[in-house]
Amino acid sequence: MTQIDWYLQVNLKARHLRLITALYDYGNLKQVAETSHVTVPAVSKALAELEKGLGLELFTRTAQGLKPTPYGECLVRHARTLLTELHQARDELKALNSGAEGKVHIGTFPAATSMLLPQAITILKERSPRTNVQVTEGTAHTLLPELWQGRVDIVVGRLPLRTAADGFEEKQLLDDPxxxxxxxxxxxxxxxxxxxxxxxxxxxxxxxxxxxxxxxxxxxxxxxxxxxxxxxxxxxxxxxxxxxxxxxxxxxxxxxxxxxxxxxxxxxLPLSFPHLMRPRGVLWNRNRGLTPGAELMIECLEDAAERIRRRCAA
The missing domain is CATH 3.40.190.10 (Periplasmic binding protein-like II)
Known part of the structure; x- marks a missing residue:
């Protein structure tokens, strides 16, 4: 077992992950100390211990502040993912402990909020009243990174071009022209x-x-x-x-x-308009398992889409 293997498996803690992400975001020991309610020497000591434990320099000290090395960039990227997973585990445990059956965090493009998503949430609440929902509106530019990093479970709306959706699974729901x-x-x-x-x-x-x-x-x-x-x-x-x-x-x-x-x-208007856009649908990260709440939400989205199709055809 290498030094890196040993440290990551035995000694790395959540506080280390929070420390390096804060150092990356602020680039300044004093600001990190103020936001963490500790002293500057304490922050400096914690960083030195982390670098010594890994045997790697994570940040370079410059006149402008701390600059992450390639090792620091790598560790911060994974630290954000791990912290997101811990926060999700915390939220699910709290929900289960309070009697809820889970929570699903949905990212949505605004056009999906008018009928498709509200109807799907209504169906969800009929089937599982204690499965709770958090909805965040945004664009593909803002929501796809959130989906990739695990901050949202699924994204609902007009499906982006396939090149923009690499790494995601998708399900088409409504192919309305x-x-x-x-x-x-x-x-x-x-x-x-x-x-x-x-x-x-x-x-x-x-x-x-x-x-x-x-x-x-x-x-x-x-x-x-x-x-x-x-x-x-x-x-x-x-x-x-x-x-x-x-x-x-x-x-x-x-x-x-x-x-x-x-x-x-x-x-x-009677003008022949080309099929400019892909169907409306739902996206999720293929590298992350769907929670039971997210799986149920996808089923409810499919049912809501079917109801809308029938209504439009009537």
Whole structure:
């Protein structure tokens, strides 16, 4: 057994993991000492003991503060994962001890919160009232790293491109097409034929830059000779988009199932829109086992998607 093997298996403790992540985040002994409510010499001593135990230099002391070495970068990366696992174990143990049957932490893209996710949570609570749910909204840019690191159990929403979802398992739930939507009294609504140039005078509701739909939408408009509008509102909120459409002459790009959730029906413009986006679905990290609560949540998402499909077909 090497020195590293011995130290990691026998002597490494959670306090060491918290120490090196704090040193990485702050890069300063004094700040770490203040946040940890200990003295600077105590922090310095703890780091020295950890480095001596591993036989590796984890941080280089510079005039600007502490700079992690490649060994430090490696250990901090794994320390974050281990601390996340410990926090999840703590939460599950507390939940079980309080009489709950578990907890599932869901990351979601905003469009999934309008009907799919609330309906799935309703089904979950009917089947297992004491399985509790925490929901965090975000974009693929923010939620996929959270999923990879184990801070969320599953992510629900429009599935990202497969290259962005490497390392994740996925299940498709709703393959609702993306369409151009307006209010029913819109000047373009009700017309059987339209040219893409007919869209040019009107304001738009756009997905924000960097979201899954924005780039393919820009390419589609460019292919049809439509310049990007300079009068627009950017949002991922289905509720806001639907309400704004009813009040204005704006045009929005929306999935059919999302539009059907509006309290007032919307009109679909008769332009052939390509299949810009992948289906809505659920993602999870294939390298981590799903908790019983997460497995049950996925089953409830499948049932909710089936109910939405039947409603849209009726």
């Amino acid at each position: 993306v369409q151009l939507m307006t209010r029913r009294s819109h000047p373009l609504a009700g017309r059987k034929k339209l040219k893409w140039s007919d869209l040019q005078p009107y304001p738009w509701v756009l997905p924000p830059s960097g979201t899954i739909l924005r780039a393919p939408l820009e390419r589609t408009l460019e292919e049809h000779g439509v310049t990007m509008p300079n009068n627009y509102v950017e949002t991922l909120s289905t509720h806001l988009a639907c309400t704004y459409l009813q009040m204005t002459d704006a045009i929005a790009v929306m999935a059919g199932a999302s539009a059907a959730e509006s309290s007032e029906p919307l009109a679909v």
